[in-house]
Amino acid sequence: MDLLEIRNISKHFGGIIAVDNFSLKVKKNQLIGIIGPNGAGKTTIFNLISGITKTTSGKIFFKGKEITFLKPSHISKLGIARTFQNLRLFSGLDVISNVEIAYTYRMRYNFFQALFWPPIVLRENKKFRNLAKESLNLVKVPTNYYYEKPTNLPYGLQKRIDLARALSLLPQVLLLDEPAAGLNPYEVIELIDIIRLIQKEYQKQNLSIILVEHRMEMIMELCEGIYVLDFGKTIAKGTPEYIQNNENVLTAYLGEEF
Amino acid sequence: MKAGLLLRNVKKELEVFLQQLLNGLSSGGVYALMAVGFGLIYNVLKFSNFSHGGVMLIGCYTAYFAFKIFHSSLFLTLLFGAISGGFCAVIFEKLAIAPLRKRNAPKVYFFVNSINGGLLAEYLIVATVGVFFHTFPDFLGTANINIRQISFSKLNLTMFTISLITLFGLMWYLYKTKSGRAIRAVACDINTASLMGVDVNRVISLTFFVSGLLGGLSGVFLGISYTIYPQLGKMIVKGWMASVIGGLGSLLGPVVGGILLGVLETFLTAYIGSSFTPILEFIILLMFLLIRPQGIAGIIVEEKV
Amino acid sequence: MSFYQGVIIIVVINVIAVIGNFLLTGMTGLLSFGQASFMALGAYISGLLAVKFNIPFPLAILLAIIASVFVGFIIALPVVKLRRDYFALTTFAFGEFLKAVLNLSVTITGGATGLAGIPYKVNIWIVLISLIIVILLVRNFRNSKFGKECLAIRDDELAARSCGIDSSRKKMTVFLFSVAITSFAGCLYGFYTCYIDPSMFGWTKSSELVIMVFFGGLNSLTGVIIGTTFLTLSLEILRFTGAWRMFIYVLIMIILIDFRPQGVFANWELEWTTFEKLLQVPLSIIKKEK
Numbered sequence: 001m002d003l004l005e006i007r008n009i010s011k012h013f014g015g016i017i018a019v020d021n022f023s024l025k026v027k028k029n030q031l032i033g034i035i036g037p038n039g040a041g042k043t044t045i046f047n048l049i050s051g052i053t054k055t056t057s058g059k060i061f062f063k064g065k066e067i068t069f070l071k072p073s074h075i076s077k078l079g080i081a082r083t084f085q086n087l088r089l090f091s092g093l094d095v096i097s098n099v100e101i102a103y104t105y106r107m108r109y110n111f112f113q114a115l116f117w118p119p120i121v122l123r124e125n126k127k128f129r130n131l132a133k134e135s136l137n138l139v140k141v142p143t144n145y146y147y148e149k150p151t152n153l154p155y156g157l158q159k160r161i162d163l164a165r166a167l168s169l170l171p172q173v174l175l176l177d178e179p180a181a182g183l184n185p186y187e188v189i190e191l192i193d194i195i196r197l198i199q200k201e202y203q204k205q206n207l208s209i210i211l212v213e214h215r216m217e218m219i220m221e222l223c224e225g226i227y228v229l230d231f232g233k234t235i236a237k238g239t240p241e242y243i244q245n246n247e248n249v250l251t252a253y254l255g256e257e258f
Numbered sequence: 259m260k261a262g263l264l265l266r267n268v269k270k271e272l273e274v275f276l277q278q279l280l281n282g283l284s285s286g287g288v289y290a291l292m293a294v295g296f297g298l299i300y301n302v303l304k305f306s307n308f309s310h311g312g313v314m315l316i317g318c319y320t321a322y323f324a325f326k327i328f329h330s331s332l333f334l335t336l337l338f339g340a341i342s343g344g345f346c347a348v349i350f351e352k353l354a355i356a357p358l359r360k361r362n363a364p365k366v367y368f369f370v371n372s373i374n375g376g377l378l379a380e381y382l383i384v385a386t387v388g389v390f391f392h393t394f395p396d397f398l399g400t401a402n403i404n405i406r407q408i409s410f411s412k413l414n415l416t417m418f419t420i421s422l423i424t425l426f427g428l429m430w431y432l433y434k435t436k437s438g439r440a441i442r443a444v445a446c447d448i449n450t451a452s453l454m455g456v457d458v459n460r461v462i463s464l465t466f467f468v469s470g471l472l473g474g475l476s477g478v479f480l481g482i483s484y485t486i487y488p489q490l491g492k493m494i495v496k497g498w499m500a501s502v503i504g505g506l507g508s509l510l511g512p513v514v515g516g517i518l519l520g521v522l523e524t525f526l527t528a529y530i531g532s533s534f535t536p537i538l539e540f541i542i543l544l545m546f547l548l549i550r551p552q553g554i555a556g557i558i559v560e561e562k563v
Numbered sequence: 564m565s566f567y568q569g570v571i572i573i574v575v576i577n578v579i580a581v582i583g584n585f586l587l588t589g590m591t592g593l594l595s596f597g598q599a600s601f602m603a604l605g606a607y608i609s610g611l612l613a614v615k616f617n618i619p620f621p622l623a624i625l626l627a628i629i630a631s632v633f634v635g636f637i638i639a640l641p642v643v644k645l646r647r648d649y650f651a652l653t654t655f656a657f658g659e660f661l662k663a664v665l666n667l668s669v670t671i672t673g674g675a676t677g678l679a680g681i682p683y684k685v686n687i688w689i690v691l692i693s694l695i696i697v698i699l700l701v702r703n704f705r706n707s708k709f710g711k712e713c714l715a716i717r718d719d720e721l722a723a724r725s726c727g728i729d730s731s732r733k734k735m736t737v738f739l740f741s742v743a744i745t746s747f748a749g750c751l752y753g754f755y756t757c758y759i760d761p762s763m764f765g766w767t768k769s770s771e772l773v774i775m776v777f778f779g780g781l782n783s784l785t786g787v788i789i790g791t792t793f794l795t796l797s798l799e800i801l802r803f804t805g806a807w808r809m810f811i812y813v814l815i816m817i818i819l820i821d822f823r824p825q826g827v828f829a830n831w832e833l834e835w836t837t838f839e840k841l842l843q844v845p846l847s848i849i850k851k852e853k
Binding site: 050052071072073074076077081082084088089090091092093097100101102104105107109111114115116117121124125165169 | 711
């Protein structure tokens with residue numbers, strides 16, 4: 001059975017067709033890439049999967065259950081986590097709390113217990129703080145930054161905190177929205193290592209990753225299946241080797257005369 | 259005989275209905291002016307500008323004193339009110355908004371400072387003029403206009419007409435002139451506009467001036483239809499309500515919202531009494547939010563991810 | 564009872580109400596322009612219960628809080644899902660609604676002339692103990708997962724929702740908590756002044772509660788407490804300026820927000836650790852002497 005199945009989804013914004021009849025299947029432990037020029041509808045697809053925008057038509061299934069009309073909070077609890085292209089860290093919280101946010105729905109105490117702090121609150125807080133530290137450790141955020149506000153940190157680190165936050169939802173599908181955007185070449189290499197590490201660490205949980213990028217080399221390096229979008233339409237899909245030699249892709253990327 | 263009486267009753271009721279409709283339209287026109295002035299700032303800076311109430315208040319008092327000193331006519335008095343409102347809005351912008359913009363502060367601070375701005379105007383009036391009530395004279399007398407034997411208040415008719423003309427003038431300004439286009443460009447995207455060579459600071463001051471003109475005008479209208487008192491600025495909440503009902507982020511929505519609110523309120527007040535009006539307004543608002551939360555204009559400002 | 568005790572009681576009640584609003588405005592980024600009407604609800608319900616049914620005042624307060632929370636639930640139900648502007652608008656309209664209801668129900672509440680004859684039950688110790696309890700509860704709430712979730716919703720609601728936070732539910736929770744505290748402040752107010760009328764709880768009072776949160780700092784509970792105390796007292800101090808008193812007060816506020824938008828106290832928070840650090844100094848001296 002497919003872990004995530006997208007069946008012919010479309011999204012129209014007024015007269016603009018942002019995503020046109022897009023389909024995708026993800027199996028366990030896969031790493032799928034979606035590439036395309038700017039404005040091809042890649043981020044919109046992520047927004048549709050995570051429930052932030054609703055589809056105009058088509059259906060999305062997760063583990064055989066339809067999730068098309070669920071709320072974003074519900075979808076993320078089921079096991080689909082995402083990162084954001086333009087970093088949406090919580091500026092009022094320190095780094096470690098930013099990560100802890102993703103664990104809060106697992107913490108087992110209610111409103112009244114939160115007011116009076118019986119031992120269970122301390123126990124739960126401590127347990128999940130340790131888990132948050134592990135996540136941050138995995139994406140290689142130095143411990144001395146844990147209690148800083150994220151806005152004071154370099155951009156590359158902020159991106160990794162965003163990644164740690166998404167991982168802390170303990171997802172089965174991880175959506176990475178242009179993780180390499182704005183990083184320098186050295187940081188990109190580091191990022192590729194981290195993604196490989198995550199894949200290895202989470203193999204037991206059957207984590208699949210969908211990666212949106214417009215950097216060819218990164219997608220080619222990491223992904224086993226690639227979808228190429230242009231103006232909302234899927235113009236090619238297949239293995240990296242196939243995509244590299246596909247004429248449609250070359251035209252979309254480099255223009256007609258090539 | 260009986261049929262004749264019935265007919266006369268129907269005619270009488272129709273007359274009352276039409277008169278109330280005109281009353282409603284005239285106060286709706288004023289609400290629309292307020293709502294558009296309020297919405298203009300919302301479009302450009304994306305915050306609810308409550309200092310607009312203060313602008314209305316200052317406009318109203320200036321117009322009142324202009325009248326007292328120069329014995330100006332209705333139109334001249336309105337002009338005084340509008341222009342002083344415009345300058346008051348710019349002063350407020352320099353005092354409470356520009357420093358926040360320079361610091362890139364979150365919008366919520368703009369909002370709070372605008373409430374403070376409204377209060378500042380109110381207390382300024384309290385300290386200088388005092389808390390007493392004043393009234394404008396009957397500019398047009400108590401003359402009525404008869405149309406098909408139904409008499410309408412000349413003042414209400416004039417107010418509604420002036421409001422409509424002003425609104426059309428504003429639309430013309432925003433869509434046909436160069437500086438109007440600059441305002442719309444900044445409303446669309448402040449950063450892109452500044453990259454395209456629009457002097458954003460100047461345009462924002464200009465927007466405040468235009469919105470202040472509308473505010474001053476609506477302030478004088480309020481002063482004419484009610485009395486002049488320091489808490490007049492609180493009427494801005496009607497403009498706020500109108501612009502939310504009409505749809506924030508649109509320019510025509512607040513006009514429709516304002517007129518709708520004015521008519522609704524007049525009828526509620528006429529048929530069930532003014533003390534019940536806030537109760538029904540609240541219930542209508544709740545229903546409205548349940549049924550059509552995006553406002554009449556229906557623009558849902560979707561967040562960009 | 565001395566004049567100063569009276570001032571302290573009013574200040575403390577005000578601080579409790581502002582703390583209630585801090586939960587909403589400071590922590591969750593929701594602006595309520597009807598918060599004073601929940602003070603009114605608390606004051607009126609508990610007052611009526613005490614006056615008409617002779618219910619002992621602690622029980623009257625408890626019942627009043629429960630009733631206010633229930634009313635808050637009904638109002639918030641349609642709007643927690645919507646944009647924040649609507650929340651502000653609805654709470655505002657509710658304030659006007661409640662004022663109209665109170666003015667109209669002359670036979671029950673006394674209408675515009677107010678409700679008199681509420682028994683005098685509140686003294687300085689009761690309000691101080693209440694304040695400490697409220698501060699501790701809010702502090703606990705803030706340091707728990709709920710507090711973090713609220714801050715996340717305030718900073719970026721969309722991201723919070725993609726982190727498994729059901730934002731409408733959390734907003735409802737924090738709103739009801741805030742309503743409970745605010746209406747508690749209202750109850751205390753009623754049992755202290757013994758007389759209440761609808762005009763005390765208008766939207767000027769509501770916006771005052773909002774502004775005080777901003778003055779102290781959106782991120783600092785300590786700041787909000789000290790700031791509110793200072794502001795309430797400064798109104799007394801500014802009396803010498805006569806008619807210009809409120810004008811100067813508001814002008815100071817505007818200039819302060821202009822130049823220090825994060826509030827006077829920004830992120831600073833007084834915690835036990837601060838005391839511990841302060842204690843370190845004398846302790847180290849004692850150790851040296853040994």
